[in-house]
Amino acid sequence: MRTPKTSLLLLLTSAAWLLASHPASAVSSGWESNPQSRVRLITPWNVAPRDGEVRLGLHFTLAPGWHVYWKNSGDAGFPPVVVFGKTPGLAGTDLLWPAPERFELRGGLVAFGYANEVAYPVRAMLRGAAGDRLRLSADVDYLVCEVDCVPYRYTLTADQPLGGAPVPDPETRPLIEAWWGRLPAASWPGVETEGLLVSGGAGGVPVLEVRVRGARLGAGSPGLFLEAHDAFDTGRPEARTTDGGVVFRVPLKPHEAGKPLPGATAFAWTATGLIRDGQPFSLEARRTVPLRTTDRAVDSSAERHSAGGPMLDPVLGALLAVAATLAALGLWGVLTGASGAAARPRREALGFVAAALILAALWGMSHQVSFVGLAGIELALLAMSLFSWLRRRTGSRRFLSFLLAVGIVASAATAPWLAHRNRLASSPAASSDRSD
């Protein structure tokens, strides 16, 4: 038989557990859980007003390594789809998209989205909601991916108390506000954005150039995320700081070959990793962008950085890597003079080391090497093996001297381009450019 004291203790313990697992103050749908993620619908109010804008949140927590998607999922996946049920008094529910991250996938593919946690803001309008409760209901379809992907579908429901005097929820309101704060701004004081579609540059690949005047690149990785486009696939963006601000350049791949580009094309993008007056921010824009058919003289510095399209880059990269290798091997051949059968293995080994040092120096300059860069290095290693064989067959000092000159000039002329080209994401220091 339980004593009154024991019963009271049991009651208090049960109440504490219930409070811990389902905080009474939070208005939310309760979690829907699976091994990769959990999701719930949250509101910022214990008691919501009957009229006005309401900020809701679709709150995900994700297992380590898993992500959900931005409105443009990137090369694979798809963004969450939310369909709100009809609730009298509730109208205009819009799912909004905080600034995303970029995820590198196998095979050179990319995805855009959120890892660990995200509360997608949802904007809704309350207009004369009757009664003392608002029944919220949302059908959610989403895809969560790591290497594998798993789709889920849930119906989330929550009862929102209504009243004349709104009462904020201390748990969910800060969370919703924090994610609301990560929405890209439509404008920023002192900052102007413009876009330009540049065609006819090196490689013949159209490039979207987005200039954000009045901003600098922040400490994190800058990014330009384009919304899905009917006419183009987008390549890897580059960012650099100029005197006037930040310039993002994105190579575009037309969906249809040989189709002339129109005089103006609509694009929508989010630029992230920006900073002004010490304040970090992201900026979104929707612009009808004019076409500029140009030659390299119009913006020589920009064109220099974008030299080569998807087809040309690896070719140039491979040729440059071969040139660097030739320089290293040629240099060693000249320095060591006449070939002797006994000394050959040592010379060749040192030649390999010299070539590796040149490539390592290029890698060091580039901070992070892209897949194209890695392909170039691999091709260089192949070239080293073949050249080693070739060198044994020639033994011509004059020929080696010629290769030395060609290799050194080519390497010196192209090292900055190669470093810029192969960078995964620009850092402010590395991408500083005073040519604007």
Added chain:
Amino acid sequence: MRSHRFLTILLLLLGLIAATAASATAVGETAPAFQLKGADGKTYSLADYKGKAVVLEWVNPNCPFSDRHAREHTMSELHKKYGDVVWLGINSTSSGSRDYLKPSETLAYNQKNGIHYPVLYDETGRVGHAYDAKTTPHMFIVDPQGKLAYIGAIDDDPSGRKAKTERVNYVDGGLTAEKAGRKIDPAATKPYGCSVKY
């Protein structure tokens, strides 16, 4: 002199390898040629189908999207509907991936789901990269002249929420247009699904 010639050939070869590895595809371009072995052990070459429309479907039975369409018979019904169209599944999943299926497993899967078209093995990803295949499924229609006529999604319903009859099936529409001699519209859409497991 001979060495110079060798060096030139070497450089051109390296350039060619690099260019091939980065092949980009767009509607209107010639579909990259390939020769691949099927799960049935036979060798299939795109060149063998010149003069016929060909549908290429990137597949991965372990991807929930490919699997859903297999279970819903989305592709197999189209394959049956357009009997004169060649339909080839291509699996570019790397043999090191946990999604990889052995040919015998693929045959069993196809049997179970009523898939009667060949599924080709591209474990190196060479053909997948040549087509710039990104998702499973990712659909390509090659016209009888060997040009790419459609690239993109199978339909407009990534989540599978819509009833089958309510979906816009782009490949169905594309093949109908192709048969009627009309240009496929839309000729390109954004594919959805799992990333190809290169």
